[in-house]
Amino acid sequence: MSPDAGSGEISPTTIRCNCGHRVVRKDVIQTGLYLSVLGPSYVYVRYRCGRCRRVGEKLVEQESWDPAVLHPARRRGEDADIQRFEEMGEITPEEIIDFHYGLERLGAADRQGEVERA
């Protein structure tokens, strides 16, 4: 990984722990969205540092927030909310499995009954 400095471009917002560790997605416990009518909206990120294990919080302006700064890592359980937030519309493996079983059930029903419907 290369240092952020010296590129001359506007770098996306990164979150750093007080110890200097860059917070990546696997460190994130929770994210939320603070919508404001008057001012800018904020993304709320709660994390536990992967290095020093301290828990911290950060508010990032939604406009400058890019979920990609947290390197994608697939996890389950506690990250469900984060995934829903960051990957809205994306189909999860669980959904694919559900869909698969649903199709099987449909297929079985079709084979027993009316097959032709077009």
Ligand SMILES: [Zn+2]
């Ligand atoms: Zn730290």
